[in-house]
Amino acid sequence: MFGDHPHEECGVFGIYAPGEDVARLTFxxxxxxxxxxxxxxxxxxxxxxxVNAHKQMxxxxxxxxxxxxxxxxxxxxxxxxxxxxxGSSLIANAQPYTMESYLGPLALAHNGNLTNATDLxxxxxxxxxxxxxxxxxxxxxxxxxxxxxPNWGDRIDHFMNCAEGAYCLTILTxxxxxxxxxxxxxxxxxxxKLGDSGWVVASESCALSTIGADWVRDIEPGEAIMIDGDGPxxxxxxxxxxSALCLxxxxxxxxxxxxxxxxxxxxxxxxxxxxxxxxxxxxxxxxMGVPDxxxxxxxGYAQESRLPYTEGLxxxxxxxxxxxxxxxxxxKQGVKLKFNPLTSTLAGxxxxxxxxxxxxxxxxxxxxRLLREAGxxxxxxxxxxxxxxHPCFMGVDMATYxxxxxxxxxxxxxxxxxxxxxxxxxxxxGLLRATxxxxxxxxxxxxxxxxxxxxxxxxxxxEIKLVFEES
Numbered sequence: 239m240f241g242d243h244p245h246e247e248c249g250v251f252g253i254y255a256p257g258e259d260v261a262r263l264t265f266x267x268x269x270x271x272x273x274x275x276x277x278x279x280x281x282x283x284x285x286x287x288x289v290n291a292h293k294q295m296x297x298x299x300x301x302x303x304x305x306x307x308x309x310x311x312x313x314x315x316x317x318x319x320x321x322x323x324x325g326s327s328l329i330a331n332a333q334p335y336t337m338e339s340y341l342g343p344l345a346l347a348h349n350g351n352l353t354n355a356t357d358l359x360x361x362x363x364x365x366x367x368x369x370x371x372x373x374x375x376x377x378x379x380x381x382x383x384x385x386x387x388p389n390w391g392d393r394i395d396h397f398m399n400c401a402e403g404a405y406c407l408t409i410l411t412x413x414x415x416x417x418x419x420x421x422x423x424x425x426x427x428x429x430x431k432l433g434d435s436g437w438v439v440a441s442e443s444c445a446l447s448t449i450g451a452d453w454v455r456d457i458e459p460g461e462a463i464m465i466d467g468d469g470p471x472x473x474x475x476x477x478x479x480x481s482a483l484c485l486x487x488x489x490x491x492x493x494x495x496x497x498x499x500x501x502x503x504x505x506x507x508x509x510x511x512x513x514x515x516x517x518x519x520x521x522x523x524x525x526m527g528v529p530d531x532x533x534x535x536x537x538g539y540a541q542e543s544r545l546p547y548t549e550g551l552x553x554x555x556x557x558x559x560x561x562x563x564x565x566x567x568x569x570k571q572g573v574k575l576k577f578n579p580l581t582s583t584l585a586g587x588x589x590x591x592x593x594x595x596x597x598x599x600x601x602x603x604x605x606x607r608l609l610r611e612a613g614x615x616x617x618x619x620x621x622x623x624x625x626x627x628h629p630c631f632m633g634v635d636m637a638t639y640x641x642x643x644x645x646x647x648x649x650x651x652x653x654x655x656x657x658x659x660x661x662x663x664x665x666x667x668g669l670l671r672a673t674x675x676x677x678x679x680x681x682x683x684x685x686x687x688x689x690x691x692x693x694x695x696x697x698x699x700x701e702i703k704l705v706f707e708e709s
Contacts, residue, residue: 248333248349248633249274250427251317251445252408254415254465255436261310263432263449264317268298270448271441273493274349275321278332282345284412285312289343293318293332314415316408318347331373334410339383341390342412346382348375349441350404350425351633353691358400378405391473394418394462398476402691404484404632408439415439415465421478422690423459424632424681426487426498429470430454437465442496453497459483482681482690486634488673489623490531490594499675504534509672510622510664511538511592518662519543520618522588526550528605529577535622536592543590550584550591550609551577573604585613595623596652597636599643603656619658624666624685625649631694636684 249271253260264281279301280293290310294301298319318333334347352358355374362369362380369376381400385393390411397418404424409416417439419427430438430446430453438451446453457463460476484491487498494504514535525545527536530553540547554576568575589609596602606617625644630636639645643652653661666685670677683689 248321248347249319249441249445250347250349250406250408250439251441252347252410252415252417252439252465253315253432253436254313255432255438256313256467258313258432258436260313260315261307263438264315265298265302265307266449267438267440267445268317268319270445270493271319272298274441274491275319278320278329279318280332280334280347281307281310281315281317282334282336282347282410283310283312283315284343284345284410286314286413289336289345289410289412291334291336291345293329293334295329295332314410314413316345316347316410316415318408330370331375333373333375334408335376335379337379337383341393344379344383344390345410346375346379347408348378349406349633350420351631352378352401352405353403353631353694354401355403361400378407382409390414390416391462391464395474395476398460398462398474406441413466416462416473417457417465418462418474419457419459421460421476422480422482422681424482424484424690426483426492427457428453428455428497429457429463437470439463439465442492442498444493444496447495456499480690481679483679484632484634485669485673485680485682486595486623486684489669491634494534501674506673507534507594507622508538508541509674510594510669511535511540512542513668513672514592514620514622514662514664515539515542517665517668518620520590520620520660520662522590522616522618524548524550524583524587525590525592526583528591528593529553530555532592532594532622535594536590539590539592539620539622545590548580548583550580550589550612550614551605552580553577573601573608577605577608579608579612581612584609586615587613588616588618589614590618590620591658592620592622594621595626596621596643596656597626598641599652599655602658606656606658616659618660619653619656619662621661621663623664624669624682625652625663626684628684628687630684631689632681632683632691634684 251267279298282291334345336345352374385396406425406427407418430451432451443453459481462474525540527533
Protein backbone atom coordinates (compact mmCIF):
# COMPACT_ATOMS: atom_id res chain seq x y z
CA MET A 239 0.00 0.00 0.00
CA PHE A 240 2.76 2.42 0.87
CA GLY A 241 6.08 1.61 -0.75
CA ASP A 242 7.56 2.39 -4.11
CA HIS A 243 10.24 -0.25 -3.83
CA PRO A 244 10.51 -3.63 -5.52
CA HIS A 245 9.56 -6.52 -3.28
CA GLU A 246 11.71 -9.55 -2.75
CA GLU A 247 9.89 -12.84 -2.67
CA CYS A 248 11.04 -14.78 0.39
CA GLY A 249 13.51 -15.60 3.09
CA VAL A 250 14.61 -19.18 3.79
CA PHE A 251 16.35 -20.69 6.79
CA GLY A 252 17.59 -24.14 7.76
CA ILE A 253 19.32 -25.61 10.82
CA TYR A 254 20.86 -28.95 11.82
CA ALA A 255 21.68 -28.77 15.54
CA PRO A 256 21.33 -31.82 17.81
CA GLY A 257 20.55 -30.82 21.38
CA GLU A 258 19.24 -27.36 20.42
CA ASP A 259 15.68 -26.02 20.34
CA VAL A 260 15.73 -25.74 16.55
CA ALA A 261 12.14 -24.48 16.23
CA ARG A 262 12.90 -21.53 18.50
CA LEU A 263 16.18 -20.81 16.71
CA THR A 264 14.37 -20.99 13.36
CA PHE A 265 11.76 -18.54 14.65
CA UNK A 266 14.45 -15.99 15.50
CA UNK A 267 16.25 -16.68 12.22
CA UNK A 268 13.03 -15.89 10.34
CA UNK A 269 12.55 -12.82 12.52
CA UNK A 270 15.88 -11.54 11.17
CA UNK A 271 14.68 -12.24 7.61
CA UNK A 272 11.29 -10.56 8.08
CA UNK A 273 12.24 -7.79 5.62
CA UNK A 274 12.26 -10.37 2.82
CA UNK A 275 8.59 -11.26 3.23
CA UNK A 276 5.66 -10.21 5.38
CA UNK A 277 2.72 -12.26 4.11
CA UNK A 278 3.18 -15.65 5.76
CA UNK A 279 5.65 -17.61 7.83
CA UNK A 280 6.22 -21.30 8.51
CA UNK A 281 8.52 -23.77 10.25
CA UNK A 282 8.98 -27.53 9.77
CA UNK A 283 11.00 -29.69 12.18
CA UNK A 284 12.21 -33.30 12.07
CA UNK A 285 13.10 -35.47 15.08
CA UNK A 286 14.60 -38.23 12.94
CA UNK A 287 11.31 -40.09 12.60
CA UNK A 288 8.59 -37.66 11.63
CA VAL A 289 8.21 -34.08 10.41
CA ASN A 290 5.92 -31.58 12.15
CA ALA A 291 5.10 -28.18 10.71
CA HIS A 292 3.21 -24.99 11.47
CA LYS A 293 2.53 -22.10 9.07
CA GLN A 294 0.21 -19.13 9.10
CA MET A 295 -0.52 -15.87 7.33
CA UNK A 296 1.04 -12.70 8.71
CA UNK A 297 4.34 -11.67 10.21
CA UNK A 298 6.63 -14.12 11.95
CA UNK A 299 5.56 -12.73 15.34
CA UNK A 300 1.90 -13.21 14.38
CA UNK A 301 2.34 -16.71 12.98
CA UNK A 302 4.00 -18.20 16.06
CA UNK A 303 3.59 -18.25 19.82
CA UNK A 304 4.77 -20.59 22.57
CA UNK A 305 1.82 -22.89 21.96
CA UNK A 306 2.52 -23.31 18.23
CA UNK A 307 6.26 -23.84 18.79
CA UNK A 308 5.75 -26.48 21.50
CA UNK A 309 4.96 -29.45 19.17
CA UNK A 310 7.90 -28.65 16.87
CA UNK A 311 10.43 -30.96 18.51
CA UNK A 312 13.54 -32.22 16.76
CA UNK A 313 17.10 -31.49 15.74
CA UNK A 314 16.55 -30.37 12.13
CA UNK A 315 14.40 -27.43 11.06
CA UNK A 316 13.62 -25.21 8.10
CA UNK A 317 11.70 -21.95 7.97
CA UNK A 318 10.21 -19.59 5.43
CA UNK A 319 8.85 -16.06 5.32
CA UNK A 320 7.00 -15.11 2.18
CA UNK A 321 6.25 -12.19 -0.09
CA UNK A 322 4.13 -13.47 -2.96
CA UNK A 323 5.20 -12.92 -6.57
CA UNK A 324 4.04 -16.12 -8.29
CA GLY A 325 0.85 -17.26 -6.64
CA SER A 326 -1.49 -15.08 -4.65
CA SER A 327 -1.45 -14.39 -0.93
CA LEU A 328 -3.28 -17.43 0.48
CA ILE A 329 -2.56 -19.89 3.28
CA ALA A 330 -2.36 -22.65 0.62
CA ASN A 331 0.69 -20.86 -0.78
CA ALA A 332 2.41 -20.47 2.61
CA GLN A 333 5.55 -22.52 3.11
CA PRO A 334 7.28 -24.83 3.92
CA TYR A 335 5.44 -27.46 1.89
CA THR A 336 5.36 -30.82 3.65
CA MET A 337 4.72 -34.10 1.87
CA GLU A 338 4.97 -37.84 2.50
CA SER A 339 6.83 -39.87 -0.13
CA TYR A 340 8.31 -43.26 -0.88
CA LEU A 341 11.60 -42.00 0.57
CA GLY A 342 9.90 -40.63 3.69
CA PRO A 343 8.70 -37.19 4.75
CA LEU A 344 9.90 -34.06 2.94
CA ALA A 345 9.53 -30.34 3.67
CA LEU A 346 10.67 -27.59 1.29
CA ALA A 347 11.06 -23.81 1.46
CA HIS A 348 11.80 -21.82 -1.70
CA ASN A 349 13.01 -18.30 -2.47
CA GLY A 350 12.87 -17.22 -6.12
CA ASN A 351 10.85 -17.75 -9.26
CA LEU A 352 11.09 -20.66 -11.69
CA THR A 353 10.97 -19.15 -15.16
CA ASN A 354 9.90 -22.50 -16.66
CA ALA A 355 7.27 -23.04 -13.96
CA THR A 356 4.52 -23.40 -16.58
CA ASP A 357 6.29 -26.32 -18.26
CA LEU A 358 7.11 -27.96 -14.93
CA UNK A 359 3.52 -27.56 -13.77
CA UNK A 360 2.26 -29.24 -16.94
CA UNK A 361 4.78 -32.06 -16.47
CA UNK A 362 3.61 -32.64 -12.89
CA UNK A 363 -0.09 -32.56 -13.82
CA UNK A 364 0.46 -35.01 -16.68
CA UNK A 365 1.82 -37.48 -14.13
CA UNK A 366 -1.58 -37.36 -12.46
CA UNK A 367 -0.34 -35.36 -9.48
CA UNK A 368 -2.82 -32.92 -7.98
CA UNK A 369 -1.74 -29.45 -6.86
CA UNK A 370 -3.29 -27.65 -3.92
CA UNK A 371 -1.85 -24.17 -4.43
CA UNK A 372 -1.00 -21.61 -7.10
CA UNK A 373 2.69 -21.41 -6.14
CA UNK A 374 5.63 -22.52 -8.27
CA UNK A 375 7.21 -23.64 -4.99
CA UNK A 376 4.68 -26.47 -4.72
CA UNK A 377 5.58 -27.42 -8.28
CA UNK A 378 9.25 -27.56 -7.21
CA UNK A 379 8.25 -29.84 -4.33
CA UNK A 380 6.35 -32.17 -6.66
CA UNK A 381 9.22 -32.30 -9.17
CA UNK A 382 11.49 -33.38 -6.31
CA UNK A 383 9.03 -35.98 -5.06
CA UNK A 384 8.60 -37.44 -8.55
CA UNK A 385 12.26 -37.21 -9.45
CA UNK A 386 14.53 -39.97 -10.60
CA UNK A 387 16.93 -41.77 -8.29
CA PRO A 388 16.93 -43.90 -5.13
CA ASN A 389 17.82 -41.07 -2.71
CA TRP A 390 17.17 -37.39 -2.13
CA GLY A 391 20.59 -36.37 -3.46
CA ASP A 392 19.80 -37.90 -6.86
CA ARG A 393 16.35 -36.31 -6.89
CA ILE A 394 17.80 -32.89 -6.08
CA ASP A 395 20.26 -33.38 -8.93
CA HIS A 396 17.33 -34.26 -11.23
CA PHE A 397 15.43 -31.15 -10.09
CA MET A 398 18.44 -28.94 -10.86
CA ASN A 399 18.59 -30.41 -14.35
CA CYS A 400 14.88 -29.56 -14.89
CA ALA A 401 14.48 -26.19 -13.19
CA GLU A 402 15.27 -22.81 -14.74
CA GLY A 403 15.32 -19.41 -13.11
CA ALA A 404 15.92 -18.37 -9.53
CA TYR A 405 15.75 -20.74 -6.62
CA CYS A 406 17.27 -21.09 -3.19
CA LEU A 407 15.86 -24.13 -1.42
CA THR A 408 16.08 -25.41 2.11
CA ILE A 409 14.88 -29.01 2.19
CA LEU A 410 14.15 -31.11 5.27
CA THR A 411 14.00 -34.90 5.33
CA UNK A 412 13.65 -37.04 8.42
CA UNK A 413 17.41 -37.26 8.94
CA UNK A 414 19.12 -34.50 6.89
CA UNK A 415 19.02 -30.85 5.85
CA UNK A 416 19.71 -29.82 2.23
CA UNK A 417 20.43 -26.39 0.79
CA UNK A 418 20.29 -25.73 -2.96
CA UNK A 419 21.18 -22.61 -4.95
CA UNK A 420 20.41 -22.09 -8.65
CA UNK A 421 23.28 -22.23 -11.18
CA UNK A 422 23.21 -18.46 -11.75
CA UNK A 423 23.18 -17.65 -8.05
CA UNK A 424 20.41 -15.11 -8.61
CA UNK A 425 19.37 -15.16 -4.96
CA UNK A 426 21.78 -15.33 -2.00
CA UNK A 427 22.27 -18.27 0.37
CA UNK A 428 24.95 -18.71 3.02
CA UNK A 429 26.26 -21.34 5.43
CA UNK A 430 27.04 -20.82 9.12
CA LYS A 431 28.35 -22.77 12.11
CA LEU A 432 26.51 -22.95 15.43
CA GLY A 433 28.53 -24.15 18.41
CA ASP A 434 30.44 -27.42 18.13
CA SER A 435 28.07 -29.50 16.01
CA GLY A 436 25.35 -27.21 14.65
CA TRP A 437 25.05 -25.88 11.11
CA VAL A 438 22.78 -23.18 9.69
CA VAL A 439 21.83 -22.01 6.19
CA ALA A 440 20.01 -18.74 5.52
CA SER A 441 19.15 -16.24 2.82
CA GLU A 442 21.30 -13.66 4.63
CA SER A 443 24.07 -13.69 7.20
CA CYS A 444 22.11 -11.38 9.52
CA ALA A 445 19.99 -14.44 10.42
CA LEU A 446 23.15 -16.31 11.44
CA SER A 447 24.40 -13.60 13.79
CA THR A 448 20.92 -13.19 15.32
CA ILE A 449 21.06 -16.75 16.71
CA GLY A 450 24.78 -16.69 17.56
CA ALA A 451 26.04 -18.62 14.54
CA ASP A 452 29.23 -17.71 12.68
CA TRP A 453 29.26 -17.07 8.94
CA VAL A 454 31.34 -19.70 7.11
CA ARG A 455 30.79 -19.05 3.39
CA ASP A 456 28.29 -18.36 0.65
CA ILE A 457 26.80 -21.46 -0.90
CA GLU A 458 28.09 -21.35 -4.46
CA PRO A 459 25.87 -20.85 -7.52
CA GLY A 460 24.73 -24.25 -8.73
CA GLU A 461 25.75 -25.97 -5.48
CA ALA A 462 23.66 -28.36 -3.41
CA ILE A 463 24.84 -29.33 0.05
CA MET A 464 23.66 -31.99 2.48
CA ILE A 465 24.03 -31.53 6.25
CA ASP A 466 23.79 -34.52 8.58
CA GLY A 467 25.71 -35.89 11.55
CA ASP A 468 28.94 -35.65 9.54
CA GLY A 469 28.45 -31.94 8.88
CA PRO A 470 27.97 -30.26 5.47
CA UNK A 471 29.17 -31.81 2.24
CA UNK A 472 28.53 -30.87 -1.40
CA UNK A 473 26.37 -33.41 -3.22
CA UNK A 474 25.86 -31.65 -6.59
CA UNK A 475 27.36 -28.87 -8.68
CA UNK A 476 25.59 -27.29 -11.63
CA UNK A 477 27.50 -24.06 -12.24
CA UNK A 478 26.46 -21.84 -15.14
CA UNK A 479 29.11 -20.27 -17.42
CA UNK A 480 28.63 -17.09 -15.38
CA SER A 481 26.98 -16.08 -12.12
CA ALA A 482 24.20 -13.48 -11.98
CA LEU A 483 23.55 -12.31 -8.43
CA CYS A 484 20.67 -9.82 -8.29
CA LEU A 485 22.08 -6.30 -8.00
CA UNK A 486 19.08 -5.26 -5.93
CA UNK A 487 20.43 -7.30 -3.04
CA UNK A 488 23.10 -4.60 -2.75
CA UNK A 489 20.75 -1.69 -3.47
CA UNK A 490 17.73 -2.54 -1.34
CA UNK A 491 16.81 -6.13 -0.44
CA UNK A 492 19.52 -7.32 1.92
CA UNK A 493 19.74 -5.99 5.43
CA UNK A 494 22.62 -3.50 5.80
CA UNK A 495 24.30 -5.68 8.45
CA UNK A 496 24.43 -8.73 6.15
CA UNK A 497 27.57 -9.96 4.42
CA UNK A 498 27.32 -10.83 0.74
CA UNK A 499 30.30 -12.12 -1.21
CA UNK A 500 32.56 -11.06 1.68
CA UNK A 501 31.23 -7.50 1.56
CA UNK A 502 29.17 -5.69 4.19
CA UNK A 503 25.99 -4.43 2.52
CA UNK A 504 26.11 -1.14 4.47
CA UNK A 505 29.59 -0.39 3.09
CA UNK A 506 28.53 -1.04 -0.50
CA UNK A 507 25.49 1.22 -0.10
CA UNK A 508 27.67 4.02 1.22
CA UNK A 509 29.88 3.60 -1.86
CA UNK A 510 26.76 3.81 -4.05
CA UNK A 511 26.13 7.21 -2.47
CA UNK A 512 29.72 8.33 -3.04
CA UNK A 513 29.53 7.34 -6.71
CA UNK A 514 26.24 9.20 -6.99
CA UNK A 515 27.79 12.35 -5.52
CA UNK A 516 30.74 12.13 -7.91
CA UNK A 517 28.38 11.79 -10.87
CA UNK A 518 25.68 14.32 -9.95
CA UNK A 519 26.72 17.00 -7.48
CA UNK A 520 24.46 19.99 -6.88
CA UNK A 521 24.63 23.13 -4.74
CA UNK A 522 22.70 22.42 -1.55
CA UNK A 523 22.72 22.82 2.22
CA UNK A 524 21.97 19.34 3.56
CA UNK A 525 21.74 15.69 2.47
CA MET A 526 19.07 13.33 3.76
CA GLY A 527 17.94 9.82 2.92
CA VAL A 528 14.52 8.22 2.60
CA PRO A 529 14.36 5.92 5.66
CA ASP A 530 15.49 3.29 6.11
CA UNK A 531 17.08 1.66 3.10
CA UNK A 532 18.51 4.81 1.48
CA UNK A 533 20.24 6.14 4.59
CA UNK A 534 23.66 4.47 3.97
CA UNK A 535 23.74 5.89 0.42
CA UNK A 536 22.77 9.33 1.75
CA UNK A 537 25.62 9.17 4.27
CA GLY A 538 28.04 8.25 1.48
CA TYR A 539 26.71 11.09 -0.68
CA ALA A 540 27.15 13.57 2.19
CA GLN A 541 30.70 12.40 2.88
CA GLU A 542 31.76 12.67 -0.76
CA SER A 543 30.07 16.05 -1.32
CA ARG A 544 31.25 17.41 2.06
CA LEU A 545 27.76 18.49 2.97
CA PRO A 546 26.12 17.87 6.35
CA TYR A 547 23.95 14.77 6.61
CA THR A 548 20.67 15.23 8.48
CA GLU A 549 17.56 13.28 9.27
CA GLY A 550 14.64 14.95 7.54
CA LEU A 551 11.99 12.25 7.76
CA UNK A 552 11.01 10.07 10.69
CA UNK A 553 9.54 6.77 9.62
CA UNK A 554 6.68 5.04 11.36
CA UNK A 555 8.15 1.55 11.08
CA UNK A 556 4.94 -0.23 12.02
CA UNK A 557 2.26 1.38 9.87
CA UNK A 558 2.91 -0.97 6.95
CA UNK A 559 2.53 -3.96 9.25
CA UNK A 560 -1.10 -3.48 10.16
CA UNK A 561 -3.87 -5.52 8.58
CA UNK A 562 -6.39 -2.79 9.42
CA UNK A 563 -7.22 -0.75 6.34
CA UNK A 564 -7.26 3.05 6.83
CA UNK A 565 -10.52 4.88 6.23
CA UNK A 566 -10.80 7.40 3.39
CA UNK A 567 -9.73 10.38 5.46
CA UNK A 568 -6.59 8.62 6.71
CA UNK A 569 -5.87 7.09 3.30
CA LYS A 570 -5.79 10.59 1.79
CA GLN A 571 -2.90 11.38 4.14
CA GLY A 572 -0.94 8.94 1.94
CA VAL A 573 2.76 9.19 2.58
CA LYS A 574 2.14 11.11 5.83
CA LEU A 575 1.04 7.83 7.37
CA LYS A 576 4.55 6.52 6.87
CA PHE A 577 6.75 9.62 7.26
CA ASN A 578 6.77 12.70 9.47
CA PRO A 579 9.07 15.56 8.39
CA LEU A 580 11.46 17.23 10.83
CA THR A 581 10.47 20.81 10.06
CA SER A 582 13.28 22.44 12.04
CA THR A 583 15.99 20.69 9.99
CA LEU A 584 14.34 21.43 6.64
CA ALA A 585 13.04 25.01 6.88
CA GLY A 586 14.73 27.25 4.34
CA UNK A 587 17.20 24.55 3.32
CA UNK A 588 18.23 23.36 -0.13
CA UNK A 589 17.81 19.64 0.38
CA UNK A 590 19.38 16.69 -1.47
CA UNK A 591 16.97 13.78 -1.01
CA UNK A 592 18.62 10.40 -1.64
CA UNK A 593 16.45 7.38 -2.41
CA UNK A 594 17.56 3.90 -3.45
CA UNK A 595 15.09 3.39 -6.30
CA UNK A 596 12.00 4.73 -8.04
CA UNK A 597 9.78 1.98 -9.40
CA UNK A 598 6.24 3.20 -10.10
CA UNK A 599 6.83 6.78 -8.96
CA UNK A 600 3.89 6.70 -6.55
CA UNK A 601 5.68 7.89 -3.42
CA UNK A 602 8.51 10.11 -4.71
CA UNK A 603 6.20 13.01 -5.60
CA UNK A 604 4.33 12.98 -2.27
CA UNK A 605 7.66 12.89 -0.37
CA UNK A 606 8.95 15.88 -2.35
CA ARG A 607 5.72 17.76 -1.57
CA LEU A 608 5.99 16.78 2.09
CA LEU A 609 9.48 18.30 2.29
CA ARG A 610 8.31 21.50 0.59
CA GLU A 611 5.38 21.76 3.01
CA ALA A 612 7.91 21.41 5.83
CA GLY A 613 9.73 24.47 4.49
CA UNK A 614 12.45 23.09 2.22
CA UNK A 615 13.54 25.80 -0.24
CA UNK A 616 14.67 23.29 -2.90
CA UNK A 617 14.44 19.51 -3.21
CA UNK A 618 17.00 17.74 -5.39
CA UNK A 619 16.32 14.02 -5.76
CA UNK A 620 19.24 11.62 -6.20
CA UNK A 621 18.68 7.90 -6.76
CA UNK A 622 21.39 5.36 -5.85
CA UNK A 623 20.40 2.97 -8.64
CA UNK A 624 19.86 3.39 -12.39
CA UNK A 625 16.36 3.84 -13.83
CA UNK A 626 14.31 0.61 -13.64
CA UNK A 627 13.00 0.14 -17.17
CA HIS A 628 12.31 -3.61 -17.28
CA PRO A 629 10.34 -6.04 -15.09
CA CYS A 630 11.98 -8.84 -13.14
CA PHE A 631 11.11 -12.47 -13.81
CA MET A 632 13.41 -14.02 -11.22
CA GLY A 633 11.48 -13.65 -8.00
CA VAL A 634 11.13 -9.89 -7.52
CA ASP A 635 7.83 -8.03 -7.68
CA MET A 636 9.16 -5.27 -9.93
CA ALA A 637 5.86 -4.32 -11.61
CA THR A 638 4.99 -4.65 -15.31
CA TYR A 639 6.30 -2.56 -18.20
CA UNK A 640 3.33 -0.12 -18.18
CA UNK A 641 3.69 0.35 -14.40
CA UNK A 642 7.41 1.21 -14.48
CA UNK A 643 7.71 5.00 -14.61
CA UNK A 644 11.19 4.90 -16.20
CA UNK A 645 9.81 2.72 -19.00
CA UNK A 646 7.19 5.36 -19.81
CA UNK A 647 9.18 8.53 -19.16
CA UNK A 648 12.70 9.86 -19.54
CA UNK A 649 14.53 11.47 -16.60
CA UNK A 650 13.38 15.10 -17.27
CA UNK A 651 9.77 13.88 -17.51
CA UNK A 652 10.08 11.99 -14.22
CA UNK A 653 11.60 15.10 -12.63
CA UNK A 654 8.55 17.11 -13.71
CA UNK A 655 6.22 14.33 -12.56
CA UNK A 656 7.63 14.23 -9.02
CA UNK A 657 8.06 18.04 -8.98
CA UNK A 658 11.72 17.96 -7.95
CA UNK A 659 14.11 20.86 -8.58
CA UNK A 660 16.49 18.32 -10.13
CA UNK A 661 16.68 14.56 -10.54
CA UNK A 662 19.65 12.29 -11.22
CA UNK A 663 20.16 8.54 -11.10
CA UNK A 664 23.35 6.59 -10.52
CA UNK A 665 24.69 5.26 -13.81
CA UNK A 666 24.84 1.51 -14.40
CA UNK A 667 28.61 1.79 -14.67
CA GLY A 668 28.71 3.66 -11.34
CA LEU A 669 26.60 0.94 -9.73
CA LEU A 670 28.99 -1.75 -10.91
CA ARG A 671 32.02 0.27 -9.78
CA ALA A 672 30.54 0.64 -6.31
CA THR A 673 30.27 -3.14 -5.89
CA UNK A 674 33.97 -3.54 -6.70
CA UNK A 675 33.25 -6.90 -8.35
CA UNK A 676 33.30 -8.42 -11.83
CA UNK A 677 30.57 -6.64 -13.86
CA UNK A 678 29.69 -9.96 -15.51
CA UNK A 679 28.83 -11.60 -12.17
CA UNK A 680 25.49 -9.82 -11.69
CA UNK A 681 21.96 -9.74 -13.03
CA UNK A 682 21.02 -6.16 -13.91
CA UNK A 683 18.18 -7.04 -16.27
CA UNK A 684 15.76 -4.59 -14.66
CA UNK A 685 18.14 -1.81 -15.75
CA UNK A 686 19.46 -3.19 -19.05
CA UNK A 687 16.79 -5.58 -20.36
CA UNK A 688 19.47 -8.26 -20.76
CA UNK A 689 18.18 -11.32 -18.92
CA UNK A 690 20.77 -13.92 -17.85
CA UNK A 691 18.65 -16.97 -18.64
CA UNK A 692 19.40 -18.37 -22.13
CA UNK A 693 16.57 -18.16 -24.68
CA UNK A 694 14.38 -16.36 -22.15
CA UNK A 695 11.12 -14.91 -23.43
CA UNK A 696 9.96 -11.92 -21.35
CA UNK A 697 6.35 -12.80 -22.21
CA UNK A 698 6.78 -15.83 -19.95
CA UNK A 699 5.97 -13.61 -16.97
CA UNK A 700 2.46 -13.02 -18.26
CA GLU A 701 2.05 -16.73 -18.98
CA ILE A 702 3.20 -17.63 -15.46
CA LYS A 703 0.89 -15.01 -13.94
CA LEU A 704 -2.06 -16.31 -15.96
CA VAL A 705 -1.49 -19.99 -15.14
CA PHE A 706 -0.69 -19.57 -11.46
CA GLU A 707 -3.08 -16.82 -10.44
CA GLU A 708 -6.13 -17.88 -12.41
CA SER A 709 -5.88 -21.64 -11.93
